[in-house]
Amino acid sequence: MRKKFTSYAAYSQVTINDIFTKEELGKANRLSVTETRTLTFLNRNGKFIPAELPMQAQFSAVTNVIVDDFNKDGKKDLLLLGNHSDNRLKIGCINASYGCLLTGDGKGSFNYVPQPRSGLSIKGDVKGAVELKTNNGLYIIAGICNEAMQFYKVQ
Numbered sequence: 001m002r003k004k005f006t007s008y009a010a011y012s013q014v015t016i017n018d019i020f021t022k023e024e025l026g027k028a029n030r031l032s033v034t035e036t037r038t039l040t041f042l043n044r045n046g047k048f049i050p051a052e053l054p055m056q057a058q059f060s061a062v063t064n065v066i067v068d069d070f071n072k073d074g075k076k077d078l079l080l081l082g083n084h085s086d087n088r089l090k091i092g093c094i095n096a097s098y099g100c101l102l103t104g105d106g107k108g109s110f111n112y113v114p115q116p117r118s119g120l121s122i123k124g125d126v127k128g129a130v131e132l133k134t135n136n137g138l139y140i141i142a143g144i145c146n147e148a149m150q151f152y153k154v155q
Contacts, residue, residue: 038062038080042108053078053102056112060084060097064129066140070154071113075106081126081142098122099142122150 016025038057041048063082070077080100085093099120102110115121124144132139138154 040078040108040110051108053080053110054112056100057102057110059100061094062097062100064126064142066129066131068131068138068154070101071103073103075104077104078102078110079129079140081122081129083125085125086145095125119155120152122152123147 020028035050038053039050040053042051043049057080061082061084062080063084064080066079066081067076068079069075070079078101080102081097083093083095083097085095087093098115099118099122101113101118101120103113104110122142122144124147126142127145128143130141132141140152140154142150142152144150
């Protein structure tokens with residue numbers, strides 16, 4: 001029989017054995033996490049090889065990635081967007097990103113572009129992001145949870 005909890009304080013003390021029966025746990029699949037960093041995977045002769053991204057790419061959860069040549073050097077760059085503020089009580093907010101622009105060298109390495117230089121300041125939990133190409137240029141549109149959409153013109 002499962003226990004019933006009526007307060008947040010009690011909920012924060014709950015273990016997996018309080019939530020699931022022994023039978024349910026016995027039937028459950030078990031997975032383990034072996035990598036928690038934000039990485040990119042490079043296609044090398046049909047095989048995907050993990051490659052590290054700069055430290056700034058690790059500051060927050062990444063929920064959206066836009067790939068384009070943002071600095072017009074002929075090499076693909078990455079725009080990482082994310083944050084996650086609606087976590088459970090014990091975890092807390094993961095919201096240290098204001099958008100992370102990484103310029104690529106064409107060989108699989110990426111360099112961080114500081115916010116003052118990139119012009120990014122996307123605050124909040126980015127739930128969706130797209131590129132919009134118009135006759136007037138390229139725009140990034142970011143959908144922020146419980147906030148107005150944000151528009152950035154790519155220079």
